[in-house]
Amino acid sequence: MSSHKTIIKNGRFLVPGADKPVLQGYMTIENDRITYIGEKEPLAVEDAHVVDGSRLMFMPGLVNTHGHAAMSLLRGYGDDLTLQVWLQEKMWPMEEKFTGDDVYWGASLSVLEMLKGGTTTFLDMYDHMDRVAEVAELSGIRAVLMRGVIGLCPEEVQNQKLAEAIAFARNWHGKANGRITSMISPHAPYTCPPDFLVKFVQAAHDLDLPMHTHMSETLREVEQNAADYGLRPVAHLEKLGMFTRPSLVAHGVHLNDEEIEILARYKVGVSHNPGSNLKLASGIARVTELLKAGVTVSLGTDGAASNNNLDMFEEMRLAALIHKGITGDPTAVPAPEALLMATEYGAKSIFLDGVGRLEAGMKADFIAIDIDQPHLLPHTDLLSHAVYSASAKDVEHVWVDGRQVVKHGECLTLDEEEIRRKAQESFEGLLKR
Ligand SMILES: CSC[C@H]1O[C@@H](n2cnc3c(O)ncnc32)[C@H](O)[C@@H]1O
Numbered sequence: 138m139s140s141h142k143t144i145i146k147n148g149r150f151l152v153p154g155a156d157k158p159v160l161q162g163y164m165t166i167e168n169d170r171i172t173y174i175g176e177k178e179p180l181a182v183e184d185a186h187v188v189d190g191s192r193l194m195f196m197p198g199l200v201n202t203h204g205h206a207a208m209s210l211l212r213g214y215g216d217d218l219t220l221q222v223w224l225q226e227k228m229w230p231m232e233e234k235f236t237g238d239d240v241y242w243g244a245s246l247s248v249l250e251m252l253k254g255g256t257t258t259f260l261d262m263y264d265h266m267d268r269v270a271e272v273a274e275l276s277g278i279r280a281v282l283m284r285g286v287i288g289l290c291p292e293e294v295q296n297q298k299l300a301e302a303i304a305f306a307r308n309w310h311g312k313a314n315g316r317i318t319s320m321i322s323p324h325a326p327y328t329c330p331p332d333f334l335v336k337f338v339q340a341a342h343d344l345d346l347p348m349h350t351h352m353s354e355t356l357r358e359v360e361q362n363a364a365d366y367g368l369r370p371v372a373h374l375e376k377l378g379m380f381t382r383p384s385l386v387a388h389g390v391h392l393n394d395e396e397i398e399i400l401a402r403y404k405v406g407v408s409h410n411p412g413s414n415l416k417l418a419s420g421i422a423r424v425t426e427l428l429k430a431g432v433t434v435s436l437g438t439d440g441a442a443s444n445n446n447l448d449m450f451e452e453m454r455l456a457a458l459i460h461k462g463i464t465g466d467p468t469a470v471p472a473p474e475a476l477l478m479a480t481e482y483g484a485k486s487i488f489l490d491g492v493g494r495l496e497a498g499m500k501a502d503f504i505a506i507d508i509d510q511p512h513l514l515p516h517t518d519l520l521s522h523a524v525y526s527a528s529a530k531d532v533e534h535v536w537v538d539g540r541q542v543v544k545h546g547e548c549l550t551l552d553e554e555e556i557r558r559k560a561q562e563s564f565e566g567l568l569k570r
């Protein structure tokens with residue numbers, strides 16, 4: 138098999154957490170892996186494709202650890218509502234009408250937006266997941282996909298949905314050269330009764346897969362859980378055995394000290410979704426306390442219907458700003474930490490090894506930002522610029538698994554024109570049905 142080689146010359150490379158977080162020099166890629174990164178020019182790499190990095194800043198691709206890609210079809214459909222009203226009165230009635238094709242075009246629209254905006258990995262929890270997997274396979278993006286299940290239905294329907302979740306995970310985990318992996322995902326403790334949740338824990342054990350769910354997103358949810366089951370969501374899920382599996386919870390907005398300690402003890406990760414939490418007025422997660430306790434905190438956009446975009450630069454910036462505001466501490470979530478949350482911690486929280494860092498031996502998932510633009514000058518501190526000044530619009534090139542998927546802002550793997558048209562048609566079709 139012939140190997141594919143790339144060498145980047147004279148670039149600036151971001152390595153958050155390293156002694157020298159901005160490195161000037163060279164990076165080589167062979168097939169799906171980074172083979173060298175350093176200041177010195179490597180020995181001649183024969184037959185390599187050469188990229189001139191002189192006006193570019195290279196950084197790990199962004200990792201979006203919670204979302205519902207097909208919900209881009211409902212962007213702007215139901216603003217300025219609380220979570221419960223938004224779900225029950227706006228999202229669920231529309232989602233009931235979604236066909237597999239709607240999910241395909243909604244997911245295509247989201248993957249297009251994410252790739253062009255520098256997201257190289259996304260987690261997706263939804264229905265009709267075979268169609269999302271098709272999009273992931275075609276686009277070249279890395280994806281952690283799962284059939285999310287709402288159990289507010291008769292037992293036979295519950296069991297059928299669970300069987301779908303298991304079949305999806307069995308069929309897709311490890312596919313697309315390992316770019317697609319899977320998890321087991323009950324939607325939330327308030328939509329899945331305890332005996333049903335236990336079946337997901339069992340399935341995760343049987344398949345040896347991690348678990349993902351929404352948890353403690355609103356105060357109302359926490360209070361209702363205590364009223365229904367005598368326990369707040371964290372203790373409830375602990376009691377049902379969920380944390381015996383490697384787990385990632387989305388949101389974790391309303392957590393007390395004891396709950397943070399429980400999550401840390403079980404090594405449960407938290408996907409922090411600041412944009413969605415602000416928009417739905419759910420609150421602000423205790424990120425500084427979570428990080429201090431040793432919890433892996435990553436970043437997610439949630440769906441585009443509660444955000445209302447999938448710009449991970451925006452989530453990074455929000456994470457770096459709102460925790461300063463709420464704690465009164467200007468050192469809360471400093472820029473390197475925000476960048477780690479969007480990259481290395483992101484990959485760790487969704488159980489991906491070898492992803493999220495520019496280092497020899499790691500997967501070649503990386504992006505290049507045009508740093509010659511007014512809002513990214515002067516080049517005082519490029520890591521600071523990545524967090525506080527950049528946005529999805531600044532992404533020039535994107536590589537996933539060593540393959541270039543965005544070049545000069547154009548997606549090479551998806552038909553942008555077709556996706557625009559089909560997504561609009563899908564939305565109009567949903568309104569008529
Ligand atoms: C069947 S899995 C997907 C399910 O989740 C819903 N959803 C989207 N955003 C949120 C959120 O912030 N909290 C809880 N549930 C959410 C989506 O509408 C789907 O029905």
Ligand SMILES: [Zn+2]
Nearest residue numbers: 204387439440
């Ligand atoms: Zn969600």
